[in-house]
Amino acid sequence: MKVFIACLGTETNSFAAMPTGWTNFEETMLYRGDATKHTPSTFSLPLHVWRKATEERQGQVVESVAAFAQPAGTTVKSVYEGLRDEVLADLRAAMPVDIVLLSMHGAMTADGYEDCEGDLLSEVRKIVGPDVVIGGELDLHCSITPEMIEAADVLVTFKEYPHIDVAERAEEIFTICQAAHEGTANPVMAVHDTRMINMWRTPVEPMKGFVADMQASEGTGDILSVSFAHGFPWQDVPHTSAKMLVITDGDAELAASTAKGFADRLWDMKEETQGETVSIDDALDAAAAGPGPVVMADVADNAGGGAPSDSTFILRRALERGDRDLLIGYFWDPVAARFCEEAGEGESLDLRVGGKCGPSSGDPVDIRVTIKRIVHDAEQTFGDAQMTMGTAVWLSTDAGIDLILTSKRTQVFHPDGMEQLGITPANYKGIVVKSIQHFYAGFAPIASKVIYVSAPGAIPRDYAAIPYKRFDDKYWPRDDVSQL
Numbered sequence: 001m002k003v004f005i006a007c008l009g010t011e012t013n014s015f016a017a018m019p020t021g022w023t024n025f026e027e028t029m030l031y032r033g034d035a036t037k038h039t040p041s042t043f044s045l046p047l048h049v050w051r052k053a054t055e056e057r058q059g060q061v062v063e064s065v066a067a068f069a070q071p072a073g074t075t076v077k078s079v080y081e082g083l084r085d086e087v088l089a090d091l092r093a094a095m096p097v098d099i100v101l102l103s104m105h106g107a108m109t110a111d112g113y114e115d116c117e118g119d120l121l122s123e124v125r126k127i128v129g130p131d132v133v134i135g136g137e138l139d140l141h142c143s144i145t146p147e148m149i150e151a152a153d154v155l156v157t158f159k160e161y162p163h164i165d166v167a168e169r170a171e172e173i174f175t176i177c178q179a180a181h182e183g184t185a186n187p188v189m190a191v192h193d194t195r196m197i198n199m200w201r202t203p204v205e206p207m208k209g210f211v212a213d214m215q216a217s218e219g220t221g222d223i224l225s226v227s228f229a230h231g232f233p234w235q236d237v238p239h240t241s242a243k244m245l246v247i248t249d250g251d252a253e254l255a256a257s258t259a260k261g262f263a264d265r266l267w268d269m270k271e272e273t274q275g276e277t278v279s280i281d282d283a284l285d286a287a288a289a290g291p292g293p294v295v296m297a298d299v300a301d302n303a304g305g306g307a308p309s310d311s312t313f314i315l316r317r318a319l320e321r322g323d324r325d326l327l328i329g330y331f332w333d334p335v336a337a338r339f340c341e342e343a344g345e346g347e348s349l350d351l352r353v354g355g356k357c358g359p360s361s362g363d364p365v366d367i368r369v370t371i372k373r374i375v376h377d378a379e380q381t382f383g384d385a386q387m388t389m390g391t392a393v394w395l396s397t398d399a400g401i402d403l404i405l406t407s408k409r410t411q412v413f414h415p416d417g418m419e420q421l422g423i424t425p426a427n428y429k430g431i432v433v434k435s436i437q438h439f440y441a442g443f444a445p446i447a448s449k450v451i452y453v454s455a456p457g458a459i460p461r462d463y464a465a466i467p468y469k470r471f472d473d474k475y476w477p478r479d480d481v482s483q484l
Contacts, residue, residue: 047103050170084116105142119147161230164441186249189246189247192256224248229242299435311434332410392407432453
């Protein structure tokens with residue numbers, strides 16, 4: 001058995017002003033044939049799983065490009081085509097192969113390509129022909145398109161948000177694809193549109209039970225896999241809405257009916273699964289009232305959704321109110337981080353923080369800070385992977401608010417990203433994390449309460465008001481439910 005593995009992806013925010021180019025890929029993840037020799041990140045982790053599984057079965061692995069960029073705006077055309085063509089050239093050189101396994105995001109758009117995954121899978125199919133098994137692992141914030149379904153044999157999304165099951169889904173894909181190659185399974189995929197735009201939090205009910213039921217159905221009769229593709233609300237493409245994806249062993253009717261059944265359940269609990277957000281003042285009041293730490297998610301400034309991660313709205317309001325004993329991070333501010341490096345640990349200086357990337361970032365904040373700690377090549381845990389932060393800087397202020405800067409744009413994933421600086425997060429009354437949900441697995445165990453804050457930012461939470469141009473279907477919550 002000869003297995004070809006590769007990774008190419010990013011999550012595209014169609015409304016973000018930051019283009020996704022070579023520098024973003026180089027700073028985030030870019031390997032050419034040797035990703036499995038390095039510490040796994042979220043999207044290279046499947047390659048590690050697939051190599052191990054293949055070699056345990058005395059198979060041969062051909063490893064190609066592993067490229068992923070921090071979510072931002074549209075990918076530059078030449079960058080996407082260059083990376084895609086490297087993968088395709090490696091595949092041609094590797095032929096003949098038995099299985100192709102691709103780690104992708106599922107919400108990647110480039111200039112001239114609104115469905116990069118569909119394009120990549122289609123080009124792979126042209127090379128390998130109809131008999132080679134093609135499998136793909138996707139982030140659950142993906143758009144499932146007809147082109148993807150037509151070109152691939154097996155598509156599986158993460159089930160959990162935060163994404164703590166990347167390795168398990170990679171194993172699931174390998175198992176199904178191996179069975180298809182050996183002729184012991186005939187994967188058939190069906191998709192059902194939920195007609196909804198939302199963000200679903202899987203660690204809490206009712207979504208926790210919904211995911212458990214998805215998993216319980218797998219292995220029942222001929223059902224091989226059940227995925228819920230949540231969609232990425234800020235990718236403006238024709239297939240943005242959330243969809244159920246079911247794979248069965250040769251039973252198209254069962255796949256379709258199962259997908260519809262789960263989609264109907266989601267529809268019935270749509271109001272219950274709407275995430276509650278509170279105002280900045282209400283969040284800060286909760287932190288002040290205690291007990292701490294109250295973890296406050298600055299959801300509109302999440303780098304993982306294409307936001308700059310340098311907005312100052314919560315910081316400014318906390319300063320105006322005189323709130324103290326707060327920790328806020330991570331501010332993507334390589335300029336301020338550089339100034340801190342020049343000054344050195346233990347020094348105090350007047351520093352301009354954040355507000356550098358446009359109106360959605362707010363105005364910069366000028367504040368007196370003391371540099372507590374600087375860590376180069378900082379990292380934080382995300383599931384089974386380690387994510388880079390660049391240079392991380394811990395600052396204390398005379399106002400009683402501590403800040404963390406990073407030279408690489410990243411959301412907050414885990415407390416260990418703060419602990420490496422010498423910080424004990426649990427000692428603060430309030431912790432503001434620039435993230436939507438991926439922080440949850442690491443921070444919920446230490447939090448007295450988790451709050452989602454409706455601050456301004458680059459990722460608006462009013463799903464009914466997202467100014468789509470390419471996505472023109474009716475959907476909840478924008479349109480009259482009776483018309484859907």
